[in-house]
Every structure is written in C-alpha cells, then in structure tokens.
Amino acid sequence: MLELIDICFEKDNKKILNNINLKIDDKSFIAITGPNGSGKSTLAKIIMGIEKPNSGKILFNGTDITNLNIDERANLGISFAFQQPVRFKGITIYDILKLASHNKKLTKQEACHVLRKVGICAEEYLNRELNSSLSGGELKRIEIATVLLRQSKLNIFDEPEAGIDLWSFNNLINIFQKMHNDNQASLIITHQERILNIADKIILIKNGKIDYFGSKKAIIENICANCPNEGGCDYECC
Numbered sequence: 001m002l003e004l005i006d007i008c009f010e011k012d013n014k015k016i017l018n019n020i021n022l023k024i025d026d027k028s029f030i031a032i033t034g035p036n037g038s039g040k041s042t043l044a045k046i047i048m049g050i051e052k053p054n055s056g057k058i059l060f061n062g063t064d065i066t067n068l069n070i071d072e073r074a075n076l077g078i079s080f081a082f083q084q085p086v087r088f089k090g091i092t093i094y095d096i097l098k099l100a101s102h103n104k105k106l107t108k109q110e111a112c113h114v115l116r117k118v119g120i121c122a123e124e125y126l127n128r129e130l131n132s133s134l135s136g137g138e139l140k141r142i143e144i145a146t147v148l149l150r151q152s153k154l155n156i157f158d159e160p161e162a163g164i165d166l167w168s169f170n171n172l173i174n175i176f177q178k179m180h181n182d183n184q185a186s187l188i189i190t191h192q193e194r195i196l197n198i199a200d201k202i203i204l205i206k207n208g209k210i211d212y213f214g215s216k217k218a219i220i221e222n223i224c225a226n227c228p229n230e231g232g233c234d235y236e237c238c
C-alpha cells in the first residue's frame with residue numbers, strides 16, 4: 001500500500017531523516033515509536049506531503065506521490081491527525097466535520113454520533129468555533145472524529161493519546177480496533193504501551209533511521225535492553 005524508498009530529509013544542514021526504506025501492507029496496523037526528536041512526526045508529515053523530502057520516493061498503491069500536494073494525497077485516501085492539532089478561527093466544529101465527510105450532507109445527528117464516539121458530548125459543541133477556547137484534549141478528539149469521517153485507506157495519527165483522559169483513552173483503543181476490523185490501514189505514532197500492544201507490527205525510529213521494524217515482543221526487548229532507568233520502567237520485561 002505504502003512504500004518509502006531512500007527518503008532523506010534535512011533542515012538547516014541538520015539530517016532529520018536518513019535513508020528511510022519502508023513497506024506498509026494493505027490493512028495493516030502499525031505503531032511507530034522512538035525517543036523524542038528522533039524524526040517520527042517528520043516522517044508522518046513527509047507521507048502526508050506537509051514536508052517534502054530532499055531525496056527519495058513515496059509510492060501509494062503503486063502511484064508515485066512524491067510530488068503530489070496534501071490535497072492530492074488526501075484525495076487518494078491518506079488522512080492525518082497532527083500531534084498538535086491546528087485551530088481555525090471562524091470555523092465551527094460542525095463545519096469541519098462536514099468538510100471531513102467529503103462534502104456529503106452530514107446531518108447534525110450524524111455529526112453528534114461521531115463526536116460521541118470520541119467521547120464528546122455532542123450538541124453543545126457543534127456550533128462552537130475551532131479556536132483556543134477548546135481544551136487540548138477536546139481538539140485532539142475532534143481531529144480524531146474528522147479522520148473517522150474521512151474513511152480513508154490509510155490513517156496517520158501523531159500521538160493521539162496526548163492530552164486524552166483515561167476514559168477517552170479506552171474509547172480511542174476501541175476506535176483503532178474498529179478501524180482495523182474495517183480493514184483501514186493505520187500508522188500510529190505513540191509512546192503508549194497499550195497502543196503498541198494492539199499493533200500488528202512496531203517501527204522503532206532512532207536518530208532519523210529505522211532501528212527496528214517487526215513484532216512487539218522483539219521491540220520491547222530492544223527498548224528494555226537500552227533502558228536508561230536503573231530501577232526499570234513500566235514495560236513488562238523491566
């Protein structure tokens with residue numbers, strides 16, 4: 001479904017991504033993890049077309065999308081939820097949900113239904129603006145609702161758990177599992193072991209390179225072998 005070939009990216013003479021080669025199969029559920037600053041968000045932005053690689057190629061279902069813009073990639077079936085969602089002054093939550101649903105006439109009832117899925121008590125939110133009056137966790141959940149509505153072939157989430165309360169986090173896990181059952185592919189950047197647990201495969205990124213791509217068991221052992229905490233951490237092998 002998605003193939004990255006020798007992707008390199010640098011900014012201000014600093015190498016951020018180094019020869020990334022990656023093949024993601026149809027319908028797969030992949031978690032991407034790794035230390036802060038290792039290049040995870042940059043990789044997601046390169047797949048979505050928010051950043052352009054200095055070299056390399058990106059194929060999506062056999063089409064070379066390297067030079068396509070964000071809209072063109074979205075139309076081919078890629079959706080992205082930012083680590084820090086963007087606020088839009090003057091646009092209501094109902095507006096953004098309607099936009100996400102491919103301009104089909106989304107009724108208020110349908111909009112409320114999808115908001116409830118992400119744990120937002122719907123009616124009172126529909127006419128609120130997507131501005132700074134919304135909390136960080138509310139913004140994250142609204143953005144996840146837009147991805148749900150888009151029904152894309154590939155969904156990319158950048159730390160969807162950030163700022164999400166425990167109750168909503170359980171909902172989030174259900175949402176990801178449902179996407180998986182519906183055969184949508186997902187790439188989820190996360191530091192959360194519960195999300196790593198439900199992924200088919202895990203990618204570990206370190207210093208702008210893919211350090212490991214494989215099963216959860218091996219990755220946890222890899223993380224634990226390099227655990228900086230003398231007393232162990234929360235992972236089960238520590």
Ligand SMILES: Nc1ncnc2c1ncn2[C@@H]1O[C@H](COP(=O)(O)OP(=O)(O)OP(=O)(O)O)[C@@H](O)[C@H]1O
Binds near residue numbers: 036037040042043
């Ligand atoms: N536009 C930019 N200009 C300069 N440096 C950048 C830019 N974008 C990212 N970087 C640098 O590239 C590195 C990778 O950033 P990135 O946001 O991809 O990390 P990350 O793995 O997502 O980290 P985190 O877990 O903290 O979200 C960081 O050192 C960051 O400062």
Ligand SMILES: [Mg+2]
Binds near residue numbers: 040041042083158
């Ligand atoms: Mg990041």
